[in-house]
Amino acid sequence: MNNFFHPSGTYTDHYQLTMSQAYFSRSVGEQHVVFDYFFRKLPFNGGYAIFAGLENLLDILEHIQFNEDDIAFLRQWGFDSRFTDYLKNFRFKGSIYSSLEGDIVFPTRPVLRVEGSIIETQIIETLLLNILNFQTLIATKASRMLHVAGQRSLIDFSMRRAQGGAAYHASRAAIIGGFDATSNVKSGMDFNIPVSGTMGHSFVQSFDDELSAFRQFAQVWPQNSILLVDTYNSLESGLPNAIKIAKEMESTGNRLKGIRLDSGDLADLSKKSRKMLDVAGLPYVNIFVSNQLDEFSIQTLLEQKAPIDGFGVGTNLGTGQPDAALDGVYKLAYAFDKPRIKISENTAKTTLPGKKQVHRILDSEDGSYLADIITLNEENDISEMHYPLYNGKNTHFHKCRSVVLLHPVMKDGKRINEPKSVTEIAQFSKERLHQLPESYKRLVNPQTYRVGLSSCLLKERNHQIKNLKEEHSSRL
Numbered sequence: 126m127n128n129f130f131h132p133s134g135t136y137t138d139h140y141q142l143t144m145s146q147a148y149f150s151r152s153v154g155e156q157h158v159v160f161d162y163f164f165r166k167l168p169f170n171g172g173y174a175i176f177a178g179l180e181n182l183l184d185i186l187e188h189i190q191f192n193e194d195d196i197a198f199l200r201q202w203g204f205d206s207r208f209t210d211y212l213k214n215f216r217f218k219g220s221i222y223s224s225l226e227g228d229i230v231f232p233t234r235p236v237l238r239v240e241g242s243i244i245e246t247q248i249i250e251t252l253l254l255n256i257l258n259f260q261t262l263i264a265t266k267a268s269r270m271l272h273v274a275g276q277r278s279l280i281d282f283s284m285r286r287a288q289g290g291a292a293y294h295a296s297r298a299a300i301i302g303g304f305d306a307t308s309n310v311k312s313g314m315d316f317n318i319p320v321s322g323t324m325g326h327s328f329v330q331s332f333d334d335e336l337s338a339f340r341q342f343a344q345v346w347p348q349n350s351i352l353l354v355d356t357y358n359s360l361e362s363g364l365p366n367a368i369k370i371a372k373e374m375e376s377t378g379n380r381l382k383g384i385r386l387d388s389g390d391l392a393d394l395s396k397k398s399r400k401m402l403d404v405a406g407l408p409y410v411n412i413f414v415s416n417q418l419d420e421f422s423i424q425t426l427l428e429q430k431a432p433i434d435g436f437g438v439g440t441n442l443g444t445g446q447p448d449a450a451l452d453g454v455y456k457l458a459y460a461f462d463k464p465r466i467k468i469s470e471n472t473a474k475t476t477l478p479g480k481k482q483v484h485r486i487l488d489s490e491d492g493s494y495l496a497d498i499i500t501l502n503e504e505n506d507i508s509e510m511h512y513p514l515y516n517g518k519n520t521h522f523h524k525c526r527s528v529v530l531l532h533p534v535m536k537d538g539k540r541i542n543e544p545k546s547v548t549e550i551a552q553f554s555k556e557r558l559h560q561l562p563e564s565y566k567r568l569v570n571p572q573t574y575r576v577g578l579s580s581c582l583l584k585e586r587n588h589q590i591k592n593l594k595e596e597h598s599s600r601l
Contacts, residue, residue: 283443
């Protein structure tokens with residue numbers, strides 16, 4: 126486990142601990158419960174999301190505890206000494222069933238299920254939401270950029286604009302979503318992902334002339350020089366000087382890797398730069414661009430036939446703009462030996478009771494995704510899907526195959542399988558995304574993926590709602 130992000134048990138909301146002390150005082154703290162993690166709305170008005178953060182979460186849960194400083198702090202804030210003594214020996218000993226990291230996920234269906242004692246499952250809620258919501262948001266944003274960039278390289282430049290330490294996990298999530306490298310050296314080292322960068326304007330400014338700056342950089346980095354050409358004038362100064370350096374490098378058996386444009390009309394500048402480089406006999410020199418890019422600006426540049434080989438993306442990636450957050454939630458589904466449900470006047474916010482599984486329906490011919498059906502955990506008959514927001518609406522699936530999506534990943538507080546590398550997760554995600562039809566990947570007005578309930582789960586939900594309403598009426 127890396128040392129950068131190793132939180133203790135106090136990495137939680139205050140009310141998780143106040144509730145836990147109340148459970149403890151009632152002697153019900155070891156009661157078995159089930160929580161579901163899911164989100165209600167896709168980010169960026171998109172058609173899918175990329176699940177990320179699971180491996181980080183499992184790492185932390187294997188080690189999380191309350192140290193002496195944590196205990197002393199909680200006592201200062203009025204927590205009972207018997208409860209804090211209990212926390213001295215706290216370890217997460219629960220089980221987790223989850224979508225695989227990198228998989229494609231959709232709203233309302235469980236992405237992850239946590240089983241364990243009511244105290245341990247309550248204490249980890251905030252940590253779980255903090256990690257999974259953020260990384261899923263960033264991985265999804267990265268995936269949208271990959272979809273429009275195609276085979277062109279994508280580099281994460283978000284560290285300087287991200288919210289503090291969030292940059293660390295943003296870089297990891299960006300790779301899962303399809304980026305090729307990050308400028309964040311710490312993330313690169315800890316997660317074993319490629320690091321990349323060019324030069325800053327300050328380097329050029331620190332020399333008396335631009336040509337000398339380029340020459341020095343090329344001498345130090347003969348195999349990996351990308352020259353930033355817009356410090357003074359991209360076409361009249363930066364490009365001519367970069368071309369001179371490229372010719373000097375050729376004479377020593379090296380090649381200039383590329384130039385970077387960071388301001389101005391990137392489409393026009395890249396076209397003129399490409400022409401100048403080609404006329405100079407330098408077709409191999411790549412053109413990289415940066416400056417407030419996102420999936421829409423990348424798409425616009427490529428629609429204008431801009432000859433760009435790579436994109437450096439910062440602010441809009443690392444801060445998950447324009448949404449900035451995923452609305453993932455963690456809801457109780459089973460406790461004290463019976464299913465639990467939260468009822469809302471907003472039907473979409475009524476939760477699903479009981480221990481559940483998710484089945485993905487696949488096209489029998491090409492394996493593409495057709496729908497996700499939420500079922501009771503032991504249920505096998507999934508030929509019919511009901512839409513919870515539309516009474517009476519259902520879909521039948523004939524001659525289709527299905528796969529289960531929630532897999533055991535942790536038992537008794539220990540991960541079941543060896544950790545997967547970020548590169549492995551990214552490759553898995555790319556394969557899963559390939560199975561998602563193109564209509565769901567559109568940036569604007571994507572098709573809505575079907576998520577529904579099995580007949581048995583629908584019956585159980587309606588039964589729970591009916592019982593709660595009758596109990597409420599009998600008390601009036």
